[in-house]
Amino acid sequence: MSGTVAHLPSWIIIAVALCYVSLLFAIAYYGDKRARAGRSLVANPTIYALSIAVYCTAWTFYGSVGRAVESGFGFLPIYLGPTLMFALGWLVLRKIIRISKLHRITSIADFISSRYGKSHLLGGLVTIIAVVGIMPYISLQLKAVATSFDYLVKYPDLTPPAVAAPAVVGDTALWVTGLMALFSILFGTRHIDATEHHQGMVAAIAFESVVKLVAFLAVGLFVTFGMFDGFGDLFGQALARPDISSLMTMESAGRDWMPLVLLAFLAVIGLPRQFQVTVVENTDEQHLNKAIWLFPLYLLLINLFVLPIALAGMLVLPTGAAGGPAVSPDTFVLALPMAAHQEEIAVLAFLGGLSAATGMVIVETIALSTMICNDLVMPILFKCAWLHLGERRDLSKLLLNIRRGAIVIILGIGYFYFRLIGESYALASIGLVAFAAAAQFAPAVLAGIYWKHATRRAALAGISLGFVIWTYTLLLPSFALSGWLPHSFVDHGPFGWELLMPYALFGLSGFDPVPHSLFWSLFANVGALVMVSLFDRQATIERIQATLFVEVFRQQRPNVAAGYLQETVQVGALRTLAERFLGRERTDEVFTEYAQQRRMLLDANMRADGDLVQFVERRLAGVIGAASARVMVASTFKGQGFGAEEIMQILDETSQVLEYSRQLEQKSHELERATAELKAVNARLTDLDRMKDDFLSTVTHELRTPLTSIRSFSEILHDSPDLDIGERQHFLTIIIRESERLTRLINQVLDLTKIETGRMKWQMTDVDLREVIDHAVTALHQLFDERRIALEVQLPELVPAIRGDRDQLIQLTINLLSNAQKFCPPDVGRVEVGLRIADHEVTVSVADNGPGIPLNEQEAIFEKFHQVRSGQTGNPMGSGLGLAICRGIVEHLGGRIWVRSRPGHGATFFFTVPFAKA
Amino acid sequence: MEEDNRVNEAFLAVFCLGLVLFSPLLLDIFDGPQHLDGAASTVPAFVFGVPLLYFYLFVSWAVLIALMALVSRRAGVASQRTASTIGPHGDNE
Known part of the structure; x- marks a missing residue:
């Protein structure tokens, strides 16, 4: 095949590139789909390790060879640094991952801001530095793609003359930029995910890592063994x-060897895209165990042929006029297969470079857009009260749009930066400049997870100073080299002050610009971080966050709601909290009491143990209630870091507990009520039992009295035949009267039993009470006359009919009247019968002027066998059943019966009967 | 926890070994028989047909990675044990 095609038409290259990018979209789409279906494609340690290989960008793919041509093994420290960092991966990265998962960290800016007391200022600063520092690096990737495409198109010409940059519309880089923006928006901002996982993107990145490794190895093998x-x-x-x-x-x-190892060592945790793939996109902490060695192995493999390719390029490719290579060393990877007329390998190399560039751009843009959105734009928007963001319920749409906007802006700026400045700079130096910017984050991160006393102000000072020095020693000189600043700025320092020369600051000369800048910026950064921390005091929230970060592995239960993270709050913080609610004096007492009980000394900086926390919480609960106390104490543990969600969770849990205990309480109330009812029923039963006994004994007694008298008089009559007729007559009268009384008694007992057991046959009709009363009065008229007791009946002309049993009502009235006459003194006795009509019932009253009924008996007289004893003799004056029967009748008819009496002034009995319903 | 500490120590040791292996001091040793004949530039020494430094760097790198793989296998066992005591994510029941 080789040598048969004279040139590579650009449409073939474009078609291949488009196919490749389409494949990326497809993989990302599939990855997202699998993630949604719950069968994650990327939850796999190998894919995780491959995604971390996004570390290798176009800068690695093309620039390493370029760097090797310049400095031999000088390309290698960039990969040895990460290897060393991953040797510490189990200690450092695992800790960062664990912390980030617990605190839902979304970016390196978020991480640093969260560690130093949720400082918006710090998060914004990190974001700005990242954007400023990484932007050239993104431009670099675009440049690499454009350059490699333009170079490949000129095939077979290996040393094409430099051409003017094409118009914007026809520019390859623009199209590449657009596609990458599209990809980032599609797979980076599809939805707001609590975990910030972009599985489709990760799948595509892992695939790109395979492509670039295969491509580079193919070129290397071909050069070494083919050429x-x-x-x-x-x-x-x-x-x-x-x-x-x-x-x-x-x-x-x-x-420059060791400085560059250090630079890469720090950058691999400070670069936003590395933080994104290593920490944020990590689906399982266990995956790190494999990545620890697989990622360095990847780095080793992709570097294996760098030196051979560099040497081969120097040997094979045409030399320029000055004896140097006529072909840019940054394009050796493409130029060598082209020189050997291996179009397939050249295109493969182009694809490798494309994958390296796109992978970096996509992840970096997504990471930066998240940072810009979460740590820069949103805090500002929230501060703008007029936006009323705090009241908006769903902010996810807004978040997504901000991120999409950020992606477009980042890539737009990246593209124009490339058009403006990119042509003048070699690939490798831009990459190192970005690394140096990212390395400024590492001290704050590392101190943040190992040194509890690193403070917010210290981190701010360190990062700002580092950034200022980075700007002065790397960014401004690069502007000068591009002609934006006078070149004398680099050569002689500003205003000719040689001490301030950006490449030889304070006389430190002999280093390359990047190691030089790294030394000064890290010196200032770490120096400020340490010094300020030593003389600074942390706010409570910083102390809490610091402890949570540094001691993340000691927290046995990561779940806040399940029980808060004990051992992570200082005594001082608890004390401050207690003071807010208890007052200083009381707080002192409480803490002294605790200390004396345990025979220990409490120091404000000591970690509060679980006992103390509970002790304080209980004291607080006494003031503000248990639920609030728990939330308050829990809030000390995480301060503002305690998200609304967690508080809600705790509140929810407490309210569940409250609800539960409320139910329990209700149940126990119900139980109590049931018990009380049972007791009452039992008491009633006991009462009834006693009443039954009473009843029986009373009935027996009542029956025996007349029986005894009947029997004794009968015996007298029987035994004394010689009694005179008068006496005989007298005795017989007594016998007859007693028998009548006995019959009456038995009838009453029967009546009462019938009423009480509901076996009484009631003949309910509409009854005119006037007629009932007339009837009763007529029946008893004789009796009243005999005892010369006045009986006055005063009835209204018209009385509404009531519903009742006429006979029973007559019985009731007779009972009351006979009772009244019984208790009235003869001759002066006076009984009045009255009738009143109320709203819905008729009240009948029977008043006498007898001795009256003592107050304490007024209720009891309606009981069975309750007999009012006559004041003088103490003898019972009735059977004790009459009123009980009355009550039975009245209650059955739906009325009431009662008595009103003042002892010595007679008694008035009332009963009511409701009207018949019309 | 005990096992975790052992893993930590092992990784720290590997890291220190890496620092030493890649330190300019040790690299100098493998950087060819320089200045022996007073030559202005060093002449790279070769082993198995490749420069000694190239050989050394990649072999020591590979050894380091092998050690890291070895320790991380132990770490996997240790972290799995920790994970089983912590439980997954600790979401509320």
Whole structure:
């Protein structure tokens, strides 16, 4: 195949690139789909490790060779640094991942801001630095794609003349930028996810990592074994060339070696895209165990052929006029297969470069857009009261749109930056400049997870100072090199002050700009971080966050709601909280009491143990209630970091508990009520039982009295035949009267039993009470006359009919009248019968002027066998059943019966009967 | 916890080994027989047909990665044990 095609038409390259990008979209789409279906494609340690390989950008793919041509092994520290960091992955990265999962960290800006007391200022600062520092790096990727495309199109010409930048519309880079923006928006901002996982994006990135590795290895293998006769041949030929043999030694890499290892070591945790894939997109902490060695292995493999390709390029490709390479070393990866007329490998190399660039741009843009949205725009928007954001319920749409806008803006600026400045700079140096900016975050992150006393102000000071020095020693000189600032700024310092020369600050010369800048910026950064922390005091919220971050592995239960994270609050913080509610004096007492009980000394900086926390909480509960106390104490543990969600969770849980205990209380109330009812029923039963006994004994007694008298008089009559007729007559009268009384008694007992057991046959009709009363009065008229007791009946002309049993009502009235006459003194006795008509009932009253009824008996007289004893003799004056029967009748008819009496002034009995319903 | 500490120590040791392996001091040793003949530039030493430094860097890198893989296998066991005591994510029941 080789050599048969004279050139590569651009449409083929475009078609291949488009196919590749379409494949990316498809993979991302599939990855998202699988994630939604719950069968995650990326929940896999190998894919996780491959996604971390987004570290290798176009800068690696093309720039490493370029750097190797310049400085031999000088390209390697950029990959040894991450290897060393991953050797510490189990200690450092795992901790960052654990913290980020617990605190729902969405970016490195979020991480730093959260650690230092949820400082919006810090989060915004980190975001701005990241955007400023990374933007050139994104431009670099666009440039790499554009350059490689333009170069490939010129095939087979290896040394095309430099052409003017094409018009914007026809610019390859613009189309690439647009596609990447589309991808980032589609797969980076599809929805707001609490975990900020973009599984489709991760799947695509992992695929790109495979492509770029395969492409680079293919080029390397082809160059080494296709164009040369293996490593021995290649290195041997290189050794023979004195101008390039030094590339195989430390000579040109030596002095910058360790600074660059350190730079990459720090950048691999500080770069927003690395934080995104390593920490935020991590689906399972266990995956890190494999990534710890798989990612360094990936780095090793992709670097294996860098030096051979660099040497081969120097050996094979045409040399320029000055003896240097005529082909830019940054394009060796493409130029070598092209020189050997291997179009397939050249296109594969192009795809590798494309994948490296797109992968970086996509992840970096998504990470930056998240930071811009969460740590820059939203805090500002929330501060703008007129937007009423706090009242809006659903902010997710707004968030997504901000992120989409941010993506477009980042890529837009990246593109124009590339058009403005990109042409003048080699790939590698721009990459290192970005690394140096990202490295400024590392001290704050590392101190944040290992040093509890690192303070917010210290982190602010460190990061700002580092950024200022980075700007002065790297960014401004790059502007000068692009002609935006006078070149003398670099050569002689501002205003000719040589001490302030940006590439030799304070006389530190002999280093490359990047190590030089790294030294000064880190010196200032770490110095400020340490010094300010030593002399600073942390706010409560900072202390809490610091403890939560540093001691993340000691927290046995990460779930806040399940029980708050004990051992993570200081005694001082608890004390402050207690003072807010208890007052200083009382708080002192409480803490002293606790300390004395435990025989320990409480220091404000001590960690409060669970006992103390509970002790304080209970004291607080006494003031503000248990639920609030729990929330308040819990809030000390996380301060503002205590999200509304967690508080809601706690409240929810407490309210559940409250609800539960309320139900319990209700149940116990019900039980109590039931018990009380049972008791009452039992008491009633006991009463009834006693009443039954009473009843029986009374009935027996009442029956025996007349029986005894009947029997004794009968015996007298029987035994004394010689009694005179008068006496005989008298005795017989007594016998007859007693028998009548006995019959009456038995009838009454029967009546009462019938009423009480409901076996009485009631003949309910509409009854005229006037007629009933007339009837009763007529029946008893004789009796009243005999005892010369006045009986007055006063009835209204017209009385509404009532519903009742006429006979029973007559019986009732007779009972009351006979009772009245019974208690009235003869001759002066006076009984009055009255009738009143009320709203819906008729009240009948029977008043006498007898001795009256004592107050304490007025209720009892309606009981069975309750006999009012006559004041003088103490003898019972009735059977004790009459009134009980009356009550039975009245109550059956739906009325009431009662008595009103003042002892010595007679008694008045009332009963009511409701009207018949019309 | 005990197992965790052992893993921590092992990784720290690997890290320190990496620092030493990649330190300019040690690299100098493998950087060819320089200045022996007073030459201005160093002549790279070769082993198995490749520059000694190239060989050394990639082999020591590979060894380091192998050690990391070895320790992380142990770490996997340790973290799985921790994970089983912590439980997944601790979402509320």
